[in-house]
Amino acid sequence: MRVKICGITNYEDAKISCDAGVDALGFVTYDKSPRFIKAEEIKKIIKKLPPFVVKAVLFVNTAPEYVNEVMAYTKADIAQIHFDANKEFFKKLNCKYLKVIRAKEKKDIEKFSDEYRIVDAYVPEYGGSGKRVALEWFEGRDNSKIILAGGLTPENVFEAGHYGFYGVDVSSGVESVPGKKDKKKVRRFVEMAKYGIRCG
Numbered sequence: 001m002r003v004k005i006c007g008i009t010n011y012e013d014a015k016i017s018c019d020a021g022v023d024a025l026g027f028v029t030y031d032k033s034p035r036f037i038k039a040e041e042i043k044k045i046i047k048k049l050p051p052f053v054v055k056a057v058l059f060v061n062t063a064p065e066y067v068n069e070v071m072a073y074t075k076a077d078i079a080q081i082h083f084d085a086n087k088e089f090f091k092k093l094n095c096k097y098l099k100v101i102r103a104k105e106k107k108d109i110e111k112f113s114d115e116y117r118i119v120d121a122y123v124p125e126y127g128g129s130g131k132r133v134a135l136e137w138f139e140g141r142d143n144s145k146i147i148l149a150g151g152l153t154p155e156n157v158f159e160a161g162h163y164g165f166y167g168v169d170v171s172s173g174v175e176s177v178p179g180k181k182d183k184k185k186v187r188r189f190v191e192m193a194k195y196g197i198r199c200g
Contacts, residue, residue: 005022145166147169
């Protein structure tokens with residue numbers, strides 16, 4: 001499975017994640033999040049990152065013009081749209097994007113079934129709550145375009161490997177405190193997600 005570490009707030013955590021073998025990093029522009037980071041800082045970090053790691057920027061309740069502006073300024077690769085936006089919103093985007101489904105019930109995971117998308121657990125607030133999506137919802141279906149998020153940790157991510165997800169997305173599950181990643185947790189998470197092994 002591909003692995004994305006979200007909620008990156010500093011270069012040290014980005015480097016730790018890249019060294020551990022992640023496929024993507026996520027930066028949160030939602031100012032009510034403890035993982036909020038300014039566009040200026042995102043740009044500085046992205047400049048230092050290796051070329052084969054995807055850089056994603058997460059947006060909540062913003063205008064498409066703002067998304068375009070931040071994506072062009074930071075030179076990030078993909079916008080993560082973490083709220084319910086209409087078709088007109090997506091038509092106005094000048095960048096690649098991923099839709100996020102905040103699943104309340106099993107039928108929600110069928111939304112946008114022809115697209116790659118993130119499926120997260122619904123909570124009233126946005127991001128990093130640690131709430132899990134019920135894995136039984138994914139039994140007996142094609143999950144190859146789903147990136148699973150919500151409540152994943154180094155201890156439970158191995159379970160997700162049985163469902164054929166395209167990838168997994170973690171934030172709070174690899175932190176020492178909100179906004180600060182734990183090196184050992186990041187390493188263990190990547191190893192368990194990709195190889196089902198535990199080292200260090």
